[in-house]
Amino acid sequence: MSSKAPLSASTHARTMRKGASDHLVLNGGSETDHLITAHESDDKGHVFKSLNTSGLIPKQGRLIADKVDGIWVSGGRILMSKPGARLGLIAYWIFLHFWTPTVAAAAVVSDPEAVVEEVHRSINASRRRLGYLSSCGMGNPIDDCWRCDPHWETNRQRLADCAIGFGRNALGGKGGAIYVVTDSGDDDPVNPKPGTIRHAVIQDKPLWIIFERDMVITLKEELIMNSYKTLDGRGASVHIAGGPCITVQYVSHVIIHGLNIHDCKQGGNAYVRDSPGHYGWRTLSDGDGISIFGGSHVWVDHCTLSSCRDGLVDAIHGSTAITISNNYMSHHDKVMLLGHSDDLVEDKNMQVTIAFNHFGEGLVQRIPRCRHGYFHVVNNDYTHWEMYAIGGSAAPTINCQGNRFLAPDDSSSKEVTKREDTPMNEWKNWNWRSEGDMFLNGAFFTASGAGASSSYAKASSLGARPSSLVGTITGSAGALSCKKGRSC
Template sequence: MAITVLLLPLLLFPVVIPAAASTLSSPVHPDPEAVVQEVNEKINNASTRRNLGFLSSCGTGNPIDDCWRCDANWDKNRQRLADCAIGFGKHAVGGRDGKMYVVTDSGDDAVNPKAGTLRYGVIQKEPLWIVFGRDMVIRLKQELLVHSFKTIDGRGASVHIAGGACITIQYVTNIIIHGINIHDCKAAGNAYVRDSPDHYGWRTASDGDGISIFGGSHVWVDHCSLSNCQDGLIDAIHGSTAVTLSNNYMTHHNKVMLLGHSDSYKADKNMQVTIAFNHFGEGLVQRMPRCRHGYFHVVNNDYTSWGMYAIGGSASPTINSQGNRFLAPNRAENKEVTKHEDAPEKEWKKWNWRSQGDLMLNGAFFRVSGAGASASSNYAKASSLSARSSSLVGSITMGAGSLSCRKARRC
């Protein structure tokens, strides 16, 4: 997966386009409007529950949303979003301190990206806050290799990254991804891909993740809708840390989140990930998340469906589950929230897994272990944020997923 150090011929790129740049009228996808409508109906408008989220954008008890969604002038204050993060990824500033870059072209060229495309923006070396001039479907030909200090902000447009390769955050820092629909991602690779204005290199085959965080730090993924990718929806591996995954809406997928590369990769012991205010919806099977080695704070999420289990892990991860709502499936054999993988009971009983204030419905149960089995024990690391009561999870997660934001209106 690593980018080679082989330097190939350089390309001279024009300067970053100004925020007032005009949009282009011809998308690459043959019928993007139809795709946008279909996916929005399937993912974002699946129930009255989500439609009500737009009506209650203030005072929800969701600290991220209450930080910015009450502002009718959010479009003029976009970069303020960077100050609203919570959890282990709260210091991710993205492109807060840089210029605005407007995506006007839905096309993609992995080696010679045009100004106005998403790829051209994310590979620049300076901080950029990337927004979209119109609704679009972007079918990436190869992985989108994001440079440090970038924000991809989909508010104000219906933006779909779908039907091709998707997003890779590899050995970079300070990334924010907000308000994007990411679905139907495919494996790519065995091709040249540009990662900066002055370098491109050979990439081996990718896994087909929606968002792959590989050795990344200070990463925040918020208010995205993800479904139906070839491998994981969001994976964080190879020493990634300081990550927050919040307010996302995930549906129709098997292996949802992998956090930790392998049982033998000890560098992931330093991994710290906050999973907060997400809605794990219909058609999900397992890994919400699956954890290895590190410390994982799973707080105030709504689990309304799973096929095998919700939260699992191996290699002695610390899992702190607080204030979540778990609705077990009707099948008697799948009521357990947890799965201790790849170890005999005498080993996993020592792993520190706790459930505090979680709401268990339809027979759901959480198998605690290690220090988590004692309500009075102190965890080795402090919680990444304060949990709200599980009775508030419905209102906290009501607006999970990408939002229909319009200028001069509360989002």
């Protein structure tokens, strides 16, 4: 059973009504409300006593609660209960409020600059090897770790050893069995058919998930990942498109590699299975390409993302230990939201590495938009933006190194950075730093805070990689066309 962390629900119901026999609907909710589900029942229709909190879901406009062993539960609070039913709920409340928050917190690095230094060491090592390796090496430490191997197809799990940055410890399905997706269908999100991607990702054991052939997968509802899973699209052209897309919610150790994710839509108001033993009611989703909600140890690598309803990759509600690398993103407005709201203190532990990505044509803003945490933006190629590239609020630390920024022709959009709705006397103390970045066509970065001083001492110890190498390092960004028997 995957563990889930709680979120405090602040809704005070104005009206209360019973819907179906196992639901309580509270009108007047907000987008920060959350749902705890427990919909599994025996053949007599009795709800099981053991709760699985994998149904915690953001909801706009209302809060849905579930009846569990005579108790109406939502957001970890008793709404109504029968006498004698409280003892089990007290134990459950203790689980929610004291144990589950430590899952993501355990992934937080106390010295983020040390992780930045590790990234620099990896890049330096790859550059040094270029002098005596074959022409396969590109100076990209992630790619140089595995792409030169012509036998990558029989050694797929080597990829799990190649991440850098804050998501470097993401295991995915390493050590688990290979699961081959043979069926592109998604007919029943509650009872997924074996051989489908949904059946693969909900399993309770580590799995390395690959694809039998080229396929376009149009999901009926969000694809809710379980922990210790790798989605590996190498060797096939795999598109997740035209429906709801991927959700990484209160789980850990997820690797998403080599997928084309685009035209994602909202899902919800439906039951969806998230493990072999549990399914729950999902309220309306945002329509992100990849939504990371309270997730940790997540690595998104070599994906091509575009044209989703909300974000391409969003990480919120205490998510941390994330690396977003080697992706190609294009044709989208709000690209990456990292941090849910200025008031959500859980996101102070958010740590994200954004490396070797190509941010291409048709992008508008939020590349990324950060709150609270620590964000290392290194050796990315920003060739297009319409409003701004990197924005933030709530005093995030942004360490921007060795990127290439090509500003649009619009004279009002030359600035790389944007402080959201904050006066200068406040944001001047935020630690936003640019080192070794290349600025073209009038682009400029407004630094603030500690700059290159003590806050970044360890991060600066090896220096940023030259931005002149960004074109080479990011030249293969996006989903790769890997052929069996050849280096990829």
